[in-house]
Amino acid sequence: MEIGFIGVGNMAKAIINGWQKNGVQAKINVHSAHKENYVPYATEHGLYACSDNVSVVQNSDIIFLAVKPLVLGKVLAEIKASVKQKKPLIVSMVTGVSLDELTEALDPQVKLIRIMPNVNVEIGEGMTALVANKNVASEELKNVTELFELVGKTQLLPEKDFSTFVALAGSSPAYVYFFIDAMARTGVKYGLSKAQATQIAAQAVLGSAKKVLHETKSPMDLIDDVCSPGGTTIAGLLALEEAGFMTAVVKGLDATIKKDQGQ
Numbered sequence: 001m002e003i004g005f006i007g008v009g010n011m012a013k014a015i016i017n018g019w020q021k022n023g024v025q026a027k028i029n030v031h032s033a034h035k036e037n038y039v040p041y042a043t044e045h046g047l048y049a050c051s052d053n054v055s056v057v058q059n060s061d062i063i064f065l066a067v068k069p070l071v072l073g074k075v076l077a078e079i080k081a082s083v084k085q086k087k088p089l090i091v092s093m094v095t096g097v098s099l100d101e102l103t104e105a106l107d108p109q110v111k112l113i114r115i116m117p118n119v120n121v122e123i124g125e126g127m128t129a130l131v132a133n134k135n136v137a138s139e140e141l142k143n144v145t146e147l148f149e150l151v152g153k154t155q156l157l158p159e160k161d162f163s164t165f166v167a168l169a170g171s172s173p174a175y176v177y178f179f180i181d182a183m184a185r186t187g188v189k190y191g192l193s194k195a196q197a198t199q200i201a202a203q204a205v206l207g208s209a210k211k212v213l214h215e216t217k218s219p220m221d222l223i224d225d226v227c228s229p230g231g232t233t234i235a236g237l238l239a240l241e242e243a244g245f246m247t248a249v250v251k252g253l254d255a256t257i258k259k260d261q262g263q
């Protein structure tokens with residue numbers, strides 16, 4: 001099986017790096033608009049650097065679309081004829097572009113899977129949603145799902161829930177980094193070095209996430225376990241809420257969802 005990537009930016013590299021760390025040995029063909037960036041990356045990672053997007057299609061069985069939404073139309077127009085002729089499996093990670101829109105731009109017979117990964121696939125802790133159109137065989141969807149199970153967790157998700165998933169998993173690493181950075185800056189305010197404070201904050205977030213995943217208790221019950229009566233945590237928790245913590249998080253995710261839905 002040969003895999004192709006059209007677009008070799010942050011997300012494609014996170015996926016490829018994650019796969020290579022986890023033993024995926026398939027030949028990977030790549031092309032992107034920035035030769036100075038993708039050619040050295042291809043050499044370093046043993047990938048085949050194609051001279052254009054059509055060569056990626058002609059040489060690959062599964063093609064990942066990893067470009068920004070704004071350039072997608074141009075890319076689809078470019079590869080349309082070779083997709084129609086070769087009938088490869090197309091996997092799009094382009095945010096906000098539906099299976100119907102992709103089908104319309106390519107061909108009614110095109111085999112399409114839409115995914116929403118996140119950058120944590122690079123370290124084997126990704127969260128990826130997948131949905132396929134009717135032309136995709138269950139074995140093909142299973143194969144692609146397995147590629148993402150190698151680098152994290154997966155969920156088969158109805159397409160109507162993709163915008164919500166973008167907020168909860170696709171974009172949310174940025175929000176969690178923001179939270180960690182805010183905690184680390186507080187450490188710096190009180191005299192810790194930024195590196196030391198970042199390590200402490202990140203480990204606390206990592207442990208808390210693992211606890212939520214492994215416990216049967218809800219996050220609210222876990223909060224209660226940390227809050228000693230009259231203690232430090234309840235004082236901090238109430239101050240966070242007074243500053244609008246819950247509302248800020250919901251508003252941030254609302255804005256992500258609305259943007260994904262083109263509102």
Ligand SMILES: NC(=O)C1=CN([C@@H]2O[C@H](COP(=O)(O)OP(=O)(O)OC[C@H]3O[C@@H](n4cnc5c(N)ncnc54)[C@H](O)[C@@H]3O)[C@@H](O)[C@H]2O)C=CC1
Binds near residue numbers: 031
């Ligand atoms: N960065 C992230 O955390 C996530 C990104 N995505 C989606 O993945 C897609 C890619 O995002 P990033 O990797 O962050 O963007 P990026 O800007 O880092 O990479 C985009 C790539 O597309 C290439 N490109 C531009 N025009 C091209 C053309 N005409 N033909 C071929 N390649 C072309 C660029 O050279 C670059 O390699 C987007 O649609 C984004 O919504 C989805 C989930 C998470």
Ligand SMILES: O=C(O)[C@@H]1CCC=N1
Binds near residue numbers: 095166170171
């Ligand atoms: O910001 C973006 O548009 C992409 C989608 C999910 C993460 N990054």
